[in-house]
Amino acid sequence: xxxxxDQLVRKYEEMIGQEKSIYFDADQIxxxxxxxxxxxxxxxxxxxxxxxxxxxxxxxxxxxxxAKYLLFLDYIDAAGELLPLLPDDSEEATLIHIEYQFAQGxxxxxxxxxxxxxxxxxxxxxxxxxxxxxxYVTYDEIxxxxxxxxxxxxxxxxxxxxxxxxxxxxGEEDQAIRIxxxxxxxxxxxxxxxxxxxxxxxxxxxxxxxxEACDFALAIQxxxxxxxxxxxxxxxxxxxxxxxxxxxxxYEATGDDLNRSYEYISDCYIKMEQIAEAxxxxxxxxxxxxxxxxxxxxxxxxxxxxxxxxxxxxxLHKGLALNEEQLECHAMLGEILVQExxxxxxxxxxxxxxxxxxxxxxxxxxxxxxxxxxxxxxxxVIYYEQAHEIKKYDIKILxxxxxxxxxxxxxxxxxxxxxxxxxLTDQIESDSSGLTEEEKREIEDASAMVxxxxxxxxxxxxxxx
Numbered sequence: 001x002x003x004x005x006d007q008l009v010r011k012y013e014e015m016i017g018q019e020k021s022i023y024f025d026a027d028q029i030x031x032x033x034x035x036x037x038x039x040x041x042x043x044x045x046x047x048x049x050x051x052x053x054x055x056x057x058x059x060x061x062x063x064x065x066x067a068k069y070l071l072f073l074d075y076i077d078a079a080g081e082l083l084p085l086l087p088d089d090s091e092e093a094t095l096i097h098i099e100y101q102f103a104q105g106x107x108x109x110x111x112x113x114x115x116x117x118x119x120x121x122x123x124x125x126x127x128x129x130x131x132x133x134x135x136y137v138t139y140d141e142i143x144x145x146x147x148x149x150x151x152x153x154x155x156x157x158x159x160x161x162x163x164x165x166x167x168x169x170x171g172e173e174d175q176a177i178r179i180x181x182x183x184x185x186x187x188x189x190x191x192x193x194x195x196x197x198x199x200x201x202x203x204x205x206x207x208x209x210x211x212e213a214c215d216f217a218l219a220i221q222x223x224x225x226x227x228x229x230x231x232x233x234x235x236x237x238x239x240x241x242x243x244x245x246x247x248x249x250x251y252e253a254t255g256d257d258l259n260r261s262y263e264y265i266s267d268c269y270i271k272m273e274q275i276a277e278a279x280x281x282x283x284x285x286x287x288x289x290x291x292x293x294x295x296x297x298x299x300x301x302x303x304x305x306x307x308x309x310x311x312x313x314x315x316l317h318k319g320l321a322l323n324e325e326q327l328e329c330h331a332m333l334g335e336i337l338v339q340e341x342x343x344x345x346x347x348x349x350x351x352x353x354x355x356x357x358x359x360x361x362x363x364x365x366x367x368x369x370x371x372x373x374x375x376x377x378x379x380x381v382i383y384y385e386q387a388h389e390i391k392k393y394d395i396k397i398l399x400x401x402x403x404x405x406x407x408x409x410x411x412x413x414x415x416x417x418x419x420x421x422x423x424l425t426d427q428i429e430s431d432s433s434g435l436t437e438e439e440k441r442e443i444e445d446a447s448a449m450v451x452x453x454x455x456x457x458x459x460x461x462x463x464x465x
Contacts, residue, residue, distance in 0.1 A: 058085070102135070107136070157186070177197065195213075198217065214234070283299070300312045309340075347367065
């Protein structure tokens with residue numbers, strides 16, 4: 001907002017607050033209303049226009065604004081009452097008529113008004129129509145309108161850019177890439193098109209081409225923060241953490257959103273296992289945002305990785321003091337407490353995590369393990385059963401539950417579950433295609449455990465007899 005407009009808005013707000021009446025000309029009223037519109041405060045924008053119409057009755061520009069704001073606020077009938085009063089020779093009035101017809105469900109009349117404008121179509125009008133159509137018609141109908149518009153305005157860069165962006169948002173990356181390349185063939189010095197091309201390639205996970213597009217953009221406009229960030233993301237996602245670090249440090253040098261650059265740099269250092277450097281950048285970020293829970297968790301992770309458990313716990317407690325609903329913090333605290341052989345407090349920490357995600361199989365299994373360590377086998381079985389209900393074919397959970405049944409003298413349940421495990425391992429062994437070496441080893445271990453447990457179950461049966 002420029003200084004003069006800021007003064008106008010302040011003058012208007014002071015007038016409302018003091019319940020006075022001050023004269024504004026129609027252009028000033030439009031400007032004040034637009035300032036509220038730009039903040040999506042359409043109700044206040046409408047109030048401004050209504051005040052302006054008291055000063056300038058039947059002013060055509062203000063009537064157009066009023067109809068527009070009524071439509072924004074879904075006062076469709078009230079907007080319709082204004083239509084006969086609107087100037088009928090402007091694109092803005094035509095757009096209001098079009099949106100009114102669509103809002104009323106009169107799609108044929110709406111498209112008829114659009115078609116009447118096609119012979120004198122401007123790209124600005126076409127883009128405004130596209131914005132209207134998004135609320136009322138299908139994706140295919142929007143694409144059809146843009147293609148029809150391009151027949152009237154061949155190779156229009158604004159319409160082509162809009163079409164490419166729509167393809168990109170709809171997951172049709174190849175179509176978007178085709179159009180972006182078409183635009184670059186006409187003018188290869190468009191930084192924003194190189195940026196969108198890079199984003200589209202990154203969506204396809206074609207990171208090398210995305211980085212190449214970023215480099216073209218940076219050759220045209222060196223040090224562009226958004227492009228440096230995007231290049232860093234792509235390098236990070238493809239596992240080139242050293243390259244990403246360099247890009248994020250260049251981004252840091254631009255001074256744009258230092259907190260974000262510090263976070264990105266620390267993530268790279270963590271991936272490169274340079275934990276001391278990561279901690280230094282996390283602390284830099286924390287000075288800018290001291291209540292950032294993510295930063296506190298990351299610092300806890302780093303300190304724990306370095307073996308500094310007291311500092312790790314300190315940052316976890318700081319994070320939880322800000323917000324108790326942090327599953328990762330509770331889980332990490334529980335893991336530390338297990339390492340300290342403090343099983344009761346570890347159980348409480350993991351239980352608090354479970355309350356935030358009641359169907360987390362890993363948490364349920366961990367709570368079962370802790371109950372075992374606390375000699376609470378009946379409770380362990382309950383947690384294993386809950387985990388088994390959610391993840392029926394997890395071999396490890398099946399065995400934990402089986403041993404739990406055995407330990408709590410539930411031999412019938414143990415026998416039934418043993419049969420399930422044997423059937424499952426046989427099924428997996430018969431088709432091991434696509435399995436990793438680790439998964440194959442797990443199945444071999446499972447088979448050996450089945451043999452052991454079958455012997456135990458046989459002993460139980462024989463003792464009973």
